[in-house]
Amino acid sequence: MNQSITLPVKEQPYYQAFLLSLFALFVCGAVAAFSALTKESIVARNIEDTQRQLVQVLPQSLYDNMPSQEEITLTMDGKPTHFFRARKAGVASGVALFADTTGYSGTIHLLLGIDANGTLTGVRVLSHTETPGLGDNIDLAKSNWVLNFNGKSLKQPDEKGWHVKKDGGEFDSFTGATITPRGVVKGVHEALMLFQRHQNEFLDHKGS
Incomplete structure (x- = not known):
């Protein structure tokens, strides 16, 4: 009789797929968090740069x-x-x-x-x-x-x-x-x- 070989959980395809998905979610979350943190400072810098330009023509x-x-x-x-x-x-x-x-x-x-x-x-x-x-x-x-x-x-x-x-x-x-x-x-x-x-x-x- 053929006996099926049961792989350890960590070697199961579904487990590997789960880990990959979890990693992808982590990366996306990290990128989103970094973007949220930097967006405000980028907008502020752009406003400051524009204001410096405007003050040259508007006293x-x-x-x-x-x-x-x-x-x-x-x-x-x-x-x-x-x-x-x-x-x-x-x-x-x-x-x-x-x-x-x-x-x-x-x-x-x-x-x-x-x-x-x-x-x-x-x-x-x-x-x-x-x-x-x-x-x-x-x-x-x-x-x-x-x-x-x-x-x-x-x-x-x-x-x-x-x-x-x-x-x-x-x-x-x-x-x-x-x-x-x-x-x-x-x-x-x-x-x-x-x-x-x-x-x-x-x-x-x-x-x-």
């Missing part, structure tokens, strides 16, 4: 909230418009607005601070691919050129002034590189006009 005297926590995207003129809203005593006091323009070598990404009256409180170039030593003077790390936008608005200068000097406007261009500053001036001007057209939406005002 802290303009708000008492955390603009980095009031991030908004609205469709304006048929395109998504991304911005952060600043408030003081609960009232919208300005925005930090993202805008794109075209330079000599490609897209230039901008961040603009605009107060509730439509006056620029700061402009920064976030990224670009302009020619090193020429067009990259739009970067604050290379020159102070971008600071010339501080305090400007659609009223100061007037429409004619919103061009580089080579085109009859108020803004300097760079030696050997006119296209880049021309593009930035155009982009900033267009962003101010967008703000003017949609001021109620930017500032969360009701009615017309």
Whole structure:
């Protein structure tokens, strides 16, 4: 007669499968726990990084909230418009607005601070691919050129002034590189006009 051989419990297939499942559950639980622990700190770091970026274009005297926590995207003129809203005593006091323009070598990404009256409180170039030593003077790390936008608005200068000097406007261009500053001036001007057209939406005002 054939006699069946009974394996020890630890060698049974079902036991091995049980151990494997238990290990998988442990790993998944550990990953979930680690993710939960780190998620909050990652979010906090992202908020801090964004706030440091925003404070470059929005003076802290303009708000008492955390603009980095009031991030908004609205469709304006048929395109998504991304911005952060600043408030003081609960009232919208300005925005930090993202805008794109075209330079000599490609897209230039901008961040603009605009107060509730439509006056620029700061402009920064976030990224670009302009020619090193020429067009990259739009970067604050290379020159102070971008600071010339501080305090400007659609009223100061007037429409004619919103061009580089080579085109009859108020803004300097760079030696050997006119296209880049021309593009930035155009982009900033267009962003101010967008703000003017949609001021109620930017500032969360009701009615017309």
